[in-house]
Amino acid sequence: MKLFQPQFETTTFFLLDGLANAIDFAFHFWMGRVLIPADFAILQTLNSVVLVYATASGVFQPVVGRFVAEARGQERNQAIPAIFQSYLRVAFWLGTILSILTFTFSNTLARIFNLPQWTIQLSAALIFLSTLRPIAAGVLQGQERFISFGLTRLALSLGRILIVFVLLQAGLGLTGAVIALPFGWLISVMCTFLLLGSALWKKQSPPDRDLLREGWKLSAYALLAYFAYMSLTSLDLVWVNRNLSGESAGAYASLVLMRRIVALLPGVAVTVMFPRIAKTLAKGDRPHRLLIQTAAIILAVGGALTILYFIFADQFINIIFGNAYQSAAPLLGWMGIAMIGVSLSSIWLNYYLAEKPRNFVILLGAAVVLEWLLLNLLPISMQNGILAFGATGWLLSLSGLLLYLFKAQALESDSLLSGNQKRK
Numbered sequence: 001m002k003l004f005q006p007q008f009e010t011t012t013f014f015l016l017d018g019l020a021n022a023i024d025f026a027f028h029f030w031m032g033r034v035l036i037p038a039d040f041a042i043l044q045t046l047n048s049v050v051l052v053y054a055t056a057s058g059v060f061q062p063v064v065g066r067f068v069a070e071a072r073g074q075e076r077n078q079a080i081p082a083i084f085q086s087y088l089r090v091a092f093w094l095g096t097i098l099s100i101l102t103f104t105f106s107n108t109l110a111r112i113f114n115l116p117q118w119t120i121q122l123s124a125a126l127i128f129l130s131t132l133r134p135i136a137a138g139v140l141q142g143q144e145r146f147i148s149f150g151l152t153r154l155a156l157s158l159g160r161i162l163i164v165f166v167l168l169q170a171g172l173g174l175t176g177a178v179i180a181l182p183f184g185w186l187i188s189v190m191c192t193f194l195l196l197g198s199a200l201w202k203k204q205s206p207p208d209r210d211l212l213r214e215g216w217k218l219s220a221y222a223l224l225a226y227f228a229y230m231s232l233t234s235l236d237l238v239w240v241n242r243n244l245s246g247e248s249a250g251a252y253a254s255l256v257l258m259r260r261i262v263a264l265l266p267g268v269a270v271t272v273m274f275p276r277i278a279k280t281l282a283k284g285d286r287p288h289r290l291l292i293q294t295a296a297i298i299l300a301v302g303g304a305l306t307i308l309y310f311i312f313a314d315q316f317i318n319i320i321f322g323n324a325y326q327s328a329a330p331l332l333g334w335m336g337i338a339m340i341g342v343s344l345s346s347i348w349l350n351y352y353l354a355e356k357p358r359n360f361v362i363l364l365g366a367a368v369v370l371e372w373l374l375l376n377l378l379p380i381s382m383q384n385g386i387l388a389f390g391a392t393g394w395l396l397s398l399s400g401l402l403l404y405l406f407k408a409q410a411l412e413s414d415s416l417l418s419g420n421q422k423r424k
Contacts, residue, residue: 009146010272016150017268021261023157027164028257031177032321037250039174044253045241046119050181052230054130057095059222060087061134061141062274062353066218068142069275080139081200088135095131099124114242119178126182129189136192139200142275148195149271155191160184221357228364229349232371232392233342236385239375244382251328252382254321258309258332259339262302263346269297270350278354286408291347298343306336331386338390341397348400359403367396 028047032040064087071079102109106120113120133152140149163183167176240252273294280287309316310333317329345367352360374388 009144013146013150013272014268016147016154017271018264020150020153020157021264023154023161025257025261027157027161027180029320030161031164032254032257032325034168035174035177037324038246041241041246041249041253042115042119043174043177044256045113045237045249046115046123046178047181048234048237048256049113049115050123050126050130052227052234053127057098057127057131058134058137059219059226060091061138062222062350063087063218064135064138065142065275066278066354068139069144069278072143072279080143081202084135084139084196084200087138088132091131091135095128098131099128102127113238118175122178122182126185129182129185133185133189133192136189136196139196140192141271142278144275145195146272151195152188152192156184156188158184159187218353218357221361222353225349225353225357225361225364228361228368229346231368232364232396233389235368235371235375236389240382240385243380247324248327248382251325252385254317254325254328255331255335255382255386258316258320259335262305262336262339263343267343267346269294270346273347274350274354277351281355287351288408291351291404294347295344298340298347302336302340302343306333306340309333309336328382331382334383334390335386338386338393341390341395342393344397345393345400348397348404351404352400360400363396363399363403367392367399370395 028044031043035043064083067083068080071077071083103121103124106117106124109115109120110117137149137152140146140152160180160183164176164180167179170176172179237253237256241249244252273290277287277290280290313329313332314326316332317325321328348360349364371388371392374391375385378384378388
């Protein structure tokens with residue numbers, strides 16, 4: 001029975017995450033139908049900005065997940081509650097401070113992102129909640145409790161779409177859609193903490209100081225990496241929203257939403273990959289096979305969806321969003337190709353967070369600068385927004401691969417040299 005448990009957990013997680021993503025996209029598709037294009041552009045721009053922070057605040061998830069996975073691999077399960085409690089205290093105070101700052105400087109942030117001030121103020125609650133959840137999610141991921149992990153994702157999507165249904169019936173429109181964002185996070189946080197179980201909440205002595213010091217270092221790298229990665233996936237929409245008309249920005253927002261579908265299944269594969277890579281590296285092995293399998297999933301699924309985007313672009317845009325967004329149809333397939341490159345780069349993001357992240361963090365920072373330069377040097381158009389996004393993503397993926405191959409070759413050379421010296 002235990003032999004089939006990991007496979008059952010993984011398969012169930014794929015199904016739960018797929019359902020959560022289906023509900024999530026139903027929410028956004030529905031907003032595209034019921035809101036005017038200008039309001040839809042506001043919602044999608046806010047969502048993209050919030051995703052940058054939510055991903056950046058998720059820096060503790062790979063840290064906690066890595067330490068929990070290593071503790072399990074070294075048969076130190078008794079250390080897991082201390083790891084959880086230590087990082088939860090930090091996340092609580094960090095989330096509180098940042099949410100207060102967000103509300104205080106909402107006017108400035110609104111001007112920067114060309115959004116109504118009230119949307120930023122409402123998002124302050126989301127800032128706090130999205131800082132707490134990664135701690136608990138990291139424990140679930142590190143323990144490979146993927147069913148519970150998937151349920152927390154499902155709670156987020158279900159909570160959001162249920163509240164928006166009620167608020168739209170009350171005639172709140174864009175306001176209701178914005179309120180639904182933090183509400184979904186509240187439901188997800190409550191669900192995550194309940195699924196952890198009572199054992200993790202019992203008071204524990206602090207973990208080893210060296211572990212905490214290593215955790216802070218890894219957290220800093222993860223913060224830079226996540227912030228850069230989500231900036232990479234949001235700069236083009238912010239640029240379009242600032243420089244093109246409301247109708248064009250709305251059309252581009254529909255493309256951004258459709259490209260996220262390309263990243264759905266690959267995102268699940270990367271989530272499953274991370275704790276297994278951490279355990280493999282802890283044993284001193286190289287995770288070639290895991291990396292190849294994950295890349296194959298991304299290329300196969302992303303490639304199939306992109307082909308469908310090229311063939312049925314007009315039908316997809318018309319059925320999902322309506323005639324007001326039809327100008328996006330000729331660009332849908334190209335956006336799919338662009339997203340495959342960015343999805344492949346997420347493999348290296350997670351791999352290096354499980355190993356040594358410094359060099360890839362530098363590459364990520366360079367990628368953000370490159371995308372910003374391309375967006376500001378190219379003529380303003382939806383086509384050039386896709387070009388800047390896609391070129392940057394594919395270059396980052398290739399750079400991550402070359403970095404990995406170079407390091408693997410260096411390790412092989414060192415191993416051969418060490419072997420020759422021993423024989424002598």
